[in-house]
Amino acid sequence: MRMSARLSAALTLLTALAALTACGSGGSDTAVDSGSGAAPTVTVRVPDPGNSGVLAVGKKDGSLDKALAEVNAKVAWTGSAGPFAPAAQALNADQLDIATGSITSGITSLSQNPGFKFFTATAPDPVGEGILVKKDSGIDSVADLVGKKVAVNKGGTGEYLLLKALAEEDIPAEKVERVYLRADQTAAVFNAGQVDAWAVWATYSVAELGLGEARFLVDGQTIGSDNYSLTAVRTDFAEQHPDVVAALYGYLHDASVKEKQDPAAYLNVTTDAGPQALSGEAKRIQIEFTGKGSPVEPITDTDITRFEAVARFYAEQQVTTEQIDIADHLIDVTTLS
Missing domain, CATH: 3.40.190.10 (Periplasmic binding protein-like II)
Known part of the structure; x- marks a missing residue:
């Protein structure tokens, strides 16, 4: 080794x-x-x-x-x-x-x-991390994030997942606005519609998915997360x-x-x-x-x-x-x- x-x-x-x-x-x-x-x-x-x-x-x-x-x-x-x-x-x-x-x-x-x-x-985690969007958001592909606001934790899992998803689709990172927030403070912002998506992991995604109003646009496995x-x-x-x-x-x-x-x-x-x-x-x-x-x-x-x-x-x-x-x-x- x-x-x-x-x-x-x-x-x-x-x-x-x-x-x-x-x-x-x-x-x-x-x-x-x-x-x-x-x-x-x-x-x-x-x-x-x-x-x-x-x-x-x-x-x-x-x-x-x-x-x-x-x-x-x-x-x-x-x-x-x-x-x-x-x-x-x-x-x-x-x-x-x-x-x-x-x-x-x-x-x-x-x-x-x-x-x-x-x-x-x-x-x-193949299924618990990814980019969350509201079910009725009209965002159906990573390309649809262009011009949108996505909540991420700076330098951590959220920022990585967003950048990785964009890179997989050859979308320049600057075409999507990163909103830097602590993960434990993001749910209220996401649910109030102040951001269009949330790049997040299972600790926080499970609660949102459990409410039945959010879905994964892409998960970690889809974007080849390491x-x-x-x-x-x-x-x-x-x-x-x-x-x-x-x-x-x-x-x-x-x-x-x-x-x-x-x-x-x-x-x-x-x-x-x-x-x-x-x-x-x-x-x-x-x-x-x-x-x-x-x-x-x-x-x-x-x-x-x-x-x-x-x-x-x-x-x-x-x-x-x-x-x-x-x-x-x-x-x-x-x-x-």
Whole structure:
């Protein structure tokens, strides 16, 4: 595998970096049981996973702590899950040890003196990401977006999906107006008709599709998306605790395989009511999307080639000022112990 073999070289999700400050910055990775002579316990700071997914189940039933106990580690749930950009800042500021995000957001974050590396890869979502339009919009092809406003999150999945869709149809990017919005603030704008379309991923598309008033103009598979989901680890943490990183990978892989087999068991983990819960058509859609997804895997040479294609595309589209060397920011988890 073409990857950096040394961990000594400089490697779900937060709504905002400020959400972490109450938990303190920096701090020790280990805690010693005073007076017992026990070996230090490693604490892994992970964003609170909310109400769905493998980490939500791991938090509820204690299975993640059980897996980490085998390498003398435990979890501290810190902040809350959200976009990768603020999570990357928290990793760089030593306020977080683990976070999940897309390769697209990862590339833009890697352009800013990163203090993290990626150690897992999940293949691009074939059905849950894409460009949403209203059913009665009259927009029936990517070409129909010319002269229209499309909401995207800057430098992340949304901007990538829009640019990729336009490039596939040889449509110059400047012919479509990009409206930069945070994904968690876009639904109201989209539903009010203030934008004509929304380039988005499953975290937000499921709710819109569940309402029955929106549809995908194109999805990720149609446009050949290389938008992987990745797990990042703070570089210093990985250097100091490779066995913990390996244990985290093992847990994420095994749990994600089970999630694909029984998606419903990983929804509404802590509550089936309120804004975090899914019900009705949205729940059915999420179960379908999850079942069509892929499990967490180690990063392979094939993955790296596709990562590099995204980095090259971002440079060509001037999302980044230069092509980011992805291989310098990856860990081969299969070599860890």
